[in-house]
Amino acid sequence: MRILVAITGASGLPLAVSLLKALKEAGVERHLVVSTNAQTVREYETDYSQGDITGMCEHYYDVDAIHTRICSGGYKFDAMVVIPCSMNTLAHIANGIENNAITRAVGVNLKMERKAILVPRDTPLSLIQLENLVRAKRGGCSIVLPLVPYYNKPKTIEECTDYTVGRVLELIGLEHEKYEKWDVKE
Secondary structure (H helix, E strand, C coil): CEEEEEECCCCCHHHHHHHHHHHHHCCCEEEEEECHHHHHHHHHHCCCCHHHHHCCCCEEECCCCCCCHHHCCCCCCCEEEEEEECHHHHHHHHCCCCCCHHHHHHHHHHHCCCEEEEEECCCCCCHHHHHHHHHHHHCCCEECCCCCCHHHCCCCHHHHHHHHHHHHHHHHCCCCCCCCCCCCCC
């Protein structure tokens, strides 16, 4: 299995780190592209260096290289995940604006009818942002909001992160033990 992970400049970089680690544990081939703004967020939110992040994958691509293989329909990914997905990136995706390797790769995955999963990070949301979420969903993207899973009674931020990453893994089609699955008592 081959997964492309894109990290954009929204808050929530630990979500991407957790996903990359889970994909590695699952033996998945990991490709990565990181936006310029994500570099700044990384410095605020984590103790990871850029090398630490790029070292979590087998292949790394420059965000400005729109002629790289990740931007070609001939180079197949089983899924692409934009985690976290900034509202700026969401707006570009929702409106078909392919101005960098991230938005171009999403556009390619959608036209090839492959999985494109967005994990948007912002709140509250404006009507424009909500409409962009709907446009992205109508265009073929899956949307995973990083919400608190109250029924799991999380005690740490990591447990909330694991829940969101587990949901992404489920959409990709990977088994996981990131959180306890809901068990309906009869």
